[in-house]
Amino acid sequence: MDAWWRWGNVVADAILAGNGGPSVIERLQKDRLRRLVQWARRASPLYAELYADVPEHRPLRLADLPPVTRAALMARFDDWVTDREVTLDRVNAFVADPRHVGHPFRDKYAVFTSSGTTGIPGLFVQDPDALAVYDALGTARMGALAPLWDWRTSMGGHRFALIAATGGHFAGVVTWERLRSLHPGFAKNGIVIPVTAPLDEIVRQLEAFRPTVLASYATVLRALAERKHAGELLCSPRTIWTGGEWMSPQCRRYVERAFGARVAGDYGASEFMNIAFECEKGELHVNSDWVILEPVDERGAAVPVGEPSATVLLTNLANRVQPFIRYDLGDSVTAIPGACGCGRPFPRIRIDGRRDEILRLLDADGERIPVLPLALSTAIEEGAGVHRFQVEQVGLRRLHLRVEGASAAVLAKARKALADWLAGQGLPGIAITAQAARLAAHPVSGKFRQVYRKS
Numbered sequence: 467m468d469a470w471w472r473w474g475n476v477v478a479d480a481i482l483a484g485n486g487g488p489s490v491i492e493r494l495q496k497d498r499l500r501r502l503v504q505w506a507r508r509a510s511p512l513y514a515e516l517y518a519d520v521p522e523h524r525p526l527r528l529a530d531l532p533p534v535t536r537a538a539l540m541a542r543f544d545d546w547v548t549d550r551e552v553t554l555d556r557v558n559a560f561v562a563d564p565r566h567v568g569h570p571f572r573d574k575y576a577v578f579t580s581s582g583t584t585g586i587p588g589l590f591v592q593d594p595d596a597l598a599v600y601d602a603l604g605t606a607r608m609g610a611l612a613p614l615w616d617w618r619t620s621m622g623g624h625r626f627a628l629i630a631a632t633g634g635h636f637a638g639v640v641t642w643e644r645l646r647s648l649h650p651g652f653a654k655n656g657i658v659i660p661v662t663a664p665l666d667e668i669v670r671q672l673e674a675f676r677p678t679v680l681a682s683y684a685t686v687l688r689a690l691a692e693r694k695h696a697g698e699l700l701c702s703p704r705t706i707w708t709g710g711e712w713m714s715p716q717c718r719r720y721v722e723r724a725f726g727a728r729v730a731g732d733y734g735a736s737e738f739m740n741i742a743f744e745c746e747k748g749e750l751h752v753n754s755d756w757v758i759l760e761p762v763d764e765r766g767a768a769v770p771v772g773e774p775s776a777t778v779l780l781t782n783l784a785n786r787v788q789p790f791i792r793y794d795l796g797d798s799v800t801a802i803p804g805a806c807g808c809g810r811p812f813p814r815i816r817i818d819g820r821r822d823e824i825l826r827l828l829d830a831d832g833e834r835i836p837v838l839p840l841a842l843s844t845a846i847e848e849g850a851g852v853h854r855f856q857v858e859q860v861g862l863r864r865l866h867l868r869v870e871g872a873s874a875a876v877l878a879k880a881r882k883a884l885a886d887w888l889a890g891q892g893l894p895g896i897a898i899t900a901q902a903a904r905l906a907a908h909p910v911s912g913k914f915r916q917v918y919r920k921s
């Protein structure tokens with residue numbers, strides 16, 4: 467009941483903010499930021515150190531606070547979190563058991579792990595208030611999906627299928643399991659299919675279940691749309707939801723044509739679940755009363771509106787147990803100028819993905835297939851149990867795989883996991899060379915990208 471109460475409060479607040487216009491949103495954002503920074507200074511030894519030279523007495527400016535990276539935060543996990551009962555050892559022990567997926571850590575927290583596109587696995591602890599915010603934003607700001615979310619009329623009639631990374635505590639599947647326990651409708655009317663299953667098996671399960679709502683990553687939807695075009699997939703979901711990966715407009719149109727259904731997307735991360743939602747006009751709006759996004763260039767300077775950024779700094783205004791303040795998320799984001807035709811007051815963005823991490827491989831028909839890093843990394847992680855690896859595209863049908871400190875057997879396993887997954891994506895016969903080697907750093911940013919195109 468506690469979760470419902472929190473959820474109800476935040477839903478009411480979210481509706482008021484949306485109706486209040488830009489000045490109300492700005493005031494909420496400022497007030498929440500001020501309190502978050504105060505809290506972080508007091509309760510996180512790491513932030514206390516980082517902000518030691520930032521004066522407390524004058525009005526807070528975001529630009530005065532030093533940005534943080536996943537590597538720096540994870541390296542000092544126990545000093546970063548604000549609950550001294552939450553330690554790296556305890557969280558690691560919790561996530562080591564897949565049976566814990568969807569269950570609370572220390573009776574109240576949710577824990578997400580990430581597949582780590584920077585090569586450093588992340589552990590994300592979400593407190594009950596943050597979870598209430600994510601759930602409420604998902605409910606109050608469905609935008610393009612709003613007709614689905616009329617619980618009274620729709621829950622009973624819809625059948626949800628999620629195709630996602632399931633072999634760990636990934637945000638998508640943890641949230642799915644949490645919602646299933648909160649809403650019995652989900653438990654009855656939903657299935658989860660592992661993204662790493664062969665495409666034929668995914669198709670078989672979809673045909674058996676016949677979902678009305680289908681949710682997955684762009685690359686999976688693209689592969690399913692090909693089956694649909696070919697008449698090899700008969701189920702006809704009415705709504706298709708995409709998340710977790712960047713989806714190109716071409717890919718979206720292809721999937722929409724294949725299924726004759728609307729594709730709706732959102733933008734989220736393990737660091738903040740509902741960063742932006744899509745409106746009826748197909749535009750992404752940032753939930754800026756609860757999250758701050760700062761598109762910046764390679765040197766960390768603000769990028770003008772309308773230009774794609776090198777990366778984006780994220781501030782999560784909802785989660786207190788593990789503060790993310792000016793956190794380098796790594797995505798390329800463009801702020802869109804002007805107001806949206808839908809009339810919503812929340813700022814618009816476009817996601818450009820992690821540009822150098824989006825592979826474009828030629829299939830047997832000579833068509834370029836975009837391959838995004840998330841599902842590819844997951845396939846290797848789950849298939850071979852390795853995290854320190856890199857996949858570099860060195861040709862139109864050629865990849866090079868590096869695994870740090872791998873034995874010949876582990877290397878072969880990782881290579882096979884990659885080849886099998888690619889075959890499942892309609893890309894059989896891609897040449898893969900593999901070596902046990904140190905990871906290569908980006909010559910400019912020094913980042914260890916997990917998946918990237920040779921530049």
Ligand SMILES: [Zn+2]
Nearest residue numbers: 745749806808
């Ligand atoms: Zn809009």
